[in-house]
Amino acid sequence: MSSITNLIKMEMARLVRSKTAYVTLLFVAIFAALLFAMSASFGEQSQNNTLEKDNAMYAEISDEHAMEIKSSGVGFVVVDFTRNMDITFERLIHSFLSSGVFLVFCGIFAANTVCNKYKSGFQKNLGIYSHKKWQMVAAENASLLIFVAVEMILVILILLFLSVCYFDRFRLGSAVSIIRYLGMQILLYDVFSVLIMCLAELIRGKVIAITVTCLLSMGIGNVVLSKIDDLLKLKNFSVLDHCLIYHVKMLPVTYNAKVWGTAGAVAIFFFLLYNGISIAAVSQRDMA
Amino acid sequence: MNANLLETVCLTKIYGHQRAVDNLSLHVSKGSIYGLIGRNGAGKTTFMKMIAGLAKPTSGEIRLFGADAEDSVGQNRIGALIEAPGIYGDMTAFDNMRLKAVATGVYHRGKINELLALVGLSDTGRKKAGQFSLGMKQRLGIAMSLIGTPDLLILDEPINGLDPVGVIEIRELIEKLSREYEMTVIISSHILDELARIATHYGIINEGRLVRELSKEELLDQCAECVEIKSDAVKEVCLALEEMGYAAYEVCDKETLRVPDCCDRVGEINMALARRGILLRGISVRQESLEEFFVNLTGGAGENHE
Numbered sequence: 118m119s120s121i122t123n124l125i126k127m128e129m130a131r132l133v134r135s136k137t138a139y140v141t142l143l144f145v146a147i148f149a150a151l152l153f154a155m156s157a158s159f160g161e162q163s164q165n166n167t168l169e170k171d172n173a174m175y176a177e178i179s180d181e182h183a184m185e186i187k188s189s190g191v192g193f194v195v196v197d198f199t200r201n202m203d204i205t206f207e208r209l210i211h212s213f214l215s216s217g218v219f220l221v222f223c224g225i226f227a228a229n230t231v232c233n234k235y236k237s238g239f240q241k242n243l244g245i246y247s248h249k250k251w252q253m254v255a256a257e258n259a260s261l262l263i264f265v266a267v268e269m270i271l272v273i274l275i276l277l278f279l280s281v282c283y284f285d286r287f288r289l290g291s292a293v294s295i296i297r298y299l300g301m302q303i304l305l306y307d308v309f310s311v312l313i314m315c316l317a318e319l320i321r322g323k324v325i326a327i328t329v330t331c332l333l334s335m336g337i338g339n340v341v342l343s344k345i346d347d348l349l350k351l352k353n354f355s356v357l358d359h360c361l362i363y364h365v366k367m368l369p370v371t372y373n374a375k376v377w378g379t380a381g382a383v384a385i386f387f388f389l390l391y392n393g394i395s396i397a398a399v400s401q402r403d404m405a
Numbered sequence: 406m407n408a409n410l411l412e413t414v415c416l417t418k419i420y421g422h423q424r425a426v427d428n429l430s431l432h433v434s435k436g437s438i439y440g441l442i443g444r445n446g447a448g449k450t451t452f453m454k455m456i457a458g459l460a461k462p463t464s465g466e467i468r469l470f471g472a473d474a475e476d477s478v479g480q481n482r483i484g485a486l487i488e489a490p491g492i493y494g495d496m497t498a499f500d501n502m503r504l505k506a507v508a509t510g511v512y513h514r515g516k517i518n519e520l521l522a523l524v525g526l527s528d529t530g531r532k533k534a535g536q537f538s539l540g541m542k543q544r545l546g547i548a549m550s551l552i553g554t555p556d557l558l559i560l561d562e563p564i565n566g567l568d569p570v571g572v573i574e575i576r577e578l579i580e581k582l583s584r585e586y587e588m589t590v591i592i593s594s595h596i597l598d599e600l601a602r603i604a605t606h607y608g609i610i611n612e613g614r615l616v617r618e619l620s621k622e623e624l625l626d627q628c629a630e631c632v633e634i635k636s637d638a639v640k641e642v643c644l645a646l647e648e649m650g651y652a653a654y655e656v657c658d659k660e661t662l663r664v665p666d667c668c669d670r671v672g673e674i675n676m677a678l679a680r681r682g683i684l685l686r687g688i689s690v691r692q693e694s695l696e697e698f699f700v701n702l703t704g705g706a707g708e709n710h711e
Contacts, residue, residue, distance in 0.1 A: 120510070127508035134500050135493070238491030241459055242505045242549060403460040405487060 124243070124256035132260050137229045145222045145268050149275045152218065157283060160197030200285055207290030207298075209276055211370040214302045217334050217362060219272060223306050224313040224330025226264050230257065231317035232326065241405045251396040254318075258392065261310040262303075269303050298370045301380060305365045308384045308391070309333070312361070315391040318398045338362050361387050409468075410435040410557060410589045411456065416465035418451050418613075425451040427613035428465070433557075433591060433606070438583050440604030441593040442699055448613040449593045450488060453559050456591070457485040470556070481509070484555035486563055490546025494535025498526050498545050501534055502552065511553045524548045525574065539566030547575065551582075558582065560592045564599060572596075576603055601695040611703045628693040631663045632671050634678075635687040645681050649674070660686065 132138050198204060213219075234240050243253055280287050289295075312333075317326040332338070342357040349356070357363050364380040411433040418426040426448045433439045441449045454460035456467060458474070467474035470482060492501045498521060506512040521527050524544040529537070534545060543566050550558060560579075564572045580603055582588040594600045600607075607624055609616045619627065636642050642662055646654050651674070654664045667674065668690045675688050693701075 123508050123510040127504050130504055130507050131493075134496055134504075136495050233493070237493050238489055239493055239501075239504070241457075241485070241487055241491040243508060401461070403454065405454060405459045405491075 120249070121252040121255055124252050125259045127243075128256040128260040129263065131230075132263060135233075137226060137233065138264060141222050141226045141229075141264075142268060142271060145219060145271055146275055148218065148222075149213070149272045150279065152213065152216075153276065153279045153283075156197050156212075157200070158197075160199040160202075163197050163199075200283060202284070203286055203288075204280075204284055205288045205290030206277065206280060207295050207370055209280060210273060210295060211298065213272065213276060214269070214298075215366050215368060217336065217366050219268060220306060220309050220334040220362070220365065221330055222268060223261075223265055223310040224334065225327055227261055227310040227313040228317045228323050228326035228330060230260060231314050232321060232323040235321050236323075238405065243404075250399045254392060254395045254399055257314060258311060261314060262307050265307045265310055266303055269299060269306070273299070294370055294372070297372060298368070301368060301377065301384075302365065304384045305361060305368070305380065308361055308388045309365070311388055311391045311395075315395045315398075318395045333362055336362065336366070339366070359383050408434050410470060411591070412468040413452075413456075414466040414468070416452070416455060416467060417463045418448075418455060418460060419463045424613050426455070426462075429610070429613065429615050431608050431615050431618055433589060435589055436583065436587050437605045438579065438590045438592065438603050440600040440607045441591060441610060442597065442600065442607060442695075443593070443610035444703065445595075447610045449610055450561050451613075452610070453485065453487055453561050453591065453593065457483055457487060457559050459485075459487060481553070482556040483559065484550035484553065484557070485559035485561075486543075486546040486550045487559065487561045490542050490549065492534045492542060492545055492549070495533055497531055498529045498534055498537075498548075501545065502549060505549050505552050509553045517552075520548045520551050523551070523578065525571075540568060540571055543567060544571070544575075547578075554586065554588075556589060558588050558590045560590065562594055563592065564594060564596060572599060579603055597696045597699060598694070607695075609699060609702055616702055624695070624698065625692075628695070628698050629665055630668045630690055630692050631665045632667055632674060633687075633689050633691045634662045634664065634674075634685060635660055636662075636678075636683060636685045638683050641681070641683050642678065642685075645678055645683060646674075649677055663691075 198209075240253075313326055313330050316329060317323070320326065338360060339357060339362055342360050342363070345356050358379065361383060364383055367376075368380055369376060409432045412431075414430050416426055416429045417424065429448070429452060441452070443449045451460060455462050456469075456474075493504070496504070499517060502517045502520065503512060506517060518527065521529075524547050526541060526544050526548065529541070534542065537545065543563065547560070547563055550560070558579075563579075564575055567575060576599060579590055579592065583590055592600065592604065604621065606618070606620050608618045634642055637660055639656060639659060639662060643654065643656070646652070646662070646664060651664050651667060653666070654662050656662050664674070671688060671690055675685070678685060678688075
């Protein structure tokens with residue numbers, strides 16, 4: 118059996134056996150439920166007019182666009198909803214996944230996976246059997262993709278369960294749209310994980326990698342890039358439009374060839390770029 | 406056919422301005438137990454890392470199993486324990502072994518249990534490796550290096566942290582692996598007496614360079630014999646030896662002297678001292694130990710720092 122297959126199998130075994138994945142997924146589940154509860158609570162309070170000041174923030178949102186995310190600023194914002202809203206699961210997923218909050222967990226998992234490997238010294242065992250060191254990076258990619266997919270499915274299942282319990286009128290919406298949207302977001306989230314993996318491979322520091330994860334998830338990168346756009350004032354080109362996090366937050370659930378095409382191209386470009394950097398770093402640097 | 410399993414040609418590793426390994430050319434023959442001797446910072450571990458594929462040489466060549474080390478097949482036939490064992494602390498001994506076995510494509514539950522029993526870790530159960538003592542971690546590292554039954558085993562100070570019984574067990578294990586599995590072993594240790602018991606060949610490294618490479622037989626020839634005299638009257642013994650023409654003696658302490666190149670005349674010396682009324686506590690022929698040979702070769706005590 119080829120060594121890359123063996124390495125992928127090893128990463129899968131490590132994924133199943135290590136605490137990191139389970140603890141992170143537990144926090145994902147708790148956070149998803151908490152976010153849902155906070156959104157419902159905020160919605161109920163808004164409806165009851167108990168938060169006058171906060172209501173002003175959302176005054177401009179019409180019922181039609183009640184579930185759209187305000188993602189241009191820093192931080193996580195999920196618009197409130199109420200029990201009696203006519204809502205589809207399709208739009209609920211869009212709200213939660215495009216908020217970017219779950220990127221944090223992907224980044225934490227990626228940083229932990231890479232840094233634990235170096236901290237434990239286990240990579241010394243792998244270095245012996247993987248002269249072509251790109252195979253180790255490829256195996257880590259497989260592990261990250263599995264984690265991202267599991268995280269997404271977990272979030273979907275929790276939202277589905279809570280939605281069925283909470284909403285009076287709950288509709289699934291278009292299953293095809295959901296699956297397509299989910300697939301693209303898995304790709305974008307996975308590329309984000311690969312970015313953090315690349316950072317962790319370069320600096321081998323968990324704290325910095327996780328700090329960068331949190332900052333990027335909050336949208337700091339978007340703010341910086343929009344300022345760069347303002348400075349550069351390039352015609353017909355926006356740096357922000359080609360940023361990964363921007364596409365995570367702004368990808369619409371309805372298919373749009375141009376927007377989706379750009380998102381896909383950005384994802385593939387950065388996937389190749391970050392993996393290339395990781396492979397170069399692993400190949401050139403000593404394993405121990 | 407080349408009987409050397411491993412050959413290095415002018416192998417060099419430079420970290421910044423530091424030449425950790427400097428034009429090192431050595432040969433390890435198949436089936437031998439090759440002892441690497443050197444002070445701290447001499448370059449032993451760096452050398453072992455390069456052989457194991459964990460560090461990239463700055464220059465030079467490594468030939469493994471008769472082919473260039475770039476050949477991945479050769480890399481698959483090596484097992485190594487370099488510095489501290491590389492184990493996940495949140496996994497059991499079996500799970501750590503299993504991960505490596507899966508990575509090398511040789512996973513077999515029975516074989517893992519056999520290896521754990523071989524190193525005395527069959528009773529660890531669900532205990533996490535992070536809770537192991539230093540000696541247990543070291544044993545686990547040795548067991549992991551044996552996964553896949555490698556042809557070349559590289560052990561960097563494998564008896565660190567082991568109790569005296571453990572040291573004996575590992576020594577016997579290495580001898581067994583060499584004898585029954587025809588495994589070639591490269592082993593480094595600061596405990597030269599232990600190394601002297603098992604190594605068949607030696608490579609002495611100092612400041613990144615190979616100072617001497619020799620077989621056990623050659624070492625025995627090289628290690629000088631001397632006459633060791635123990636007496637409370639050291640001054641009188643010194644005067645007597647000078648009168649007899651043995652001026653090249655060495656005073657080791659307030660009751661011990663050593664006289665080289667006169668082992669065939671120990672009886673004569675004993676008689677001469679007795680005639681002079683000098684009482685001796687002991688007189689014997691002794692051979693220079695590996696430790697003494699190494700110290701004399703590398704210029705005495707003192708540590709290299711990287």
